[in-house]
Amino acid sequence: MGMNPIFLIFGIFFTLALLFILFQVFKNIRQWHRNNQAPRETQKATIVTKRTEVNHHMSNTNNNDTVGSSRSSTTYYATFEFQNGERLELTVKGNVYGQLAEGDNGYLTFQGTRFVAFERNRT
Known part of the structure; x- marks a missing residue:
């Protein structure tokens, strides 16, 4: 068999x-x-763009199509451009994302692909 x-x-x-x-x-x-x-680096950079990615998660309970729950999660990204023209997109936390604005200039601190901080120029 x-x-x-x-x-x-x-x-x-x-x-x-x-x-x-x-x-x-x-x-x-x-x-x-x-x-x-990776070494922790700080370089002069400009924020050139920001974006979000929203993922929706659905789950059914009691195996019934009408009963279920849904939740979503948002990932926040910022792209930084260095003085030499290279760009680096990093994942940032939501509260940091809200404080960043496209066109801001300052000093980006990062470690590998990990965002550490962005200190805006105060001019």
Whole structure:
């Protein structure tokens, strides 16, 4: 007697999903480690753009399409341009995002791909 094809397909999808999750976790830990090893730099920069990314998450409770919950999360980004023309997009916290304005000049402090601070020029 052979294995049911539905169980085989489910097993393949489950394994692929698990591998994808493990890959993402490994990638995030690796980036965190790289950021910790990177020197903390401060450079003169201009904020050239800001953007947000909103992710919506839906979940059903009681296996009923009419009953469920939804939540969303927002990721905030700012792109900085250095005097040499290079640009760097960094994730920033929401309260920092609200204080940044496109065109602001100042000193960006960052560590790898981690935003540390932006001190605006007071002129």
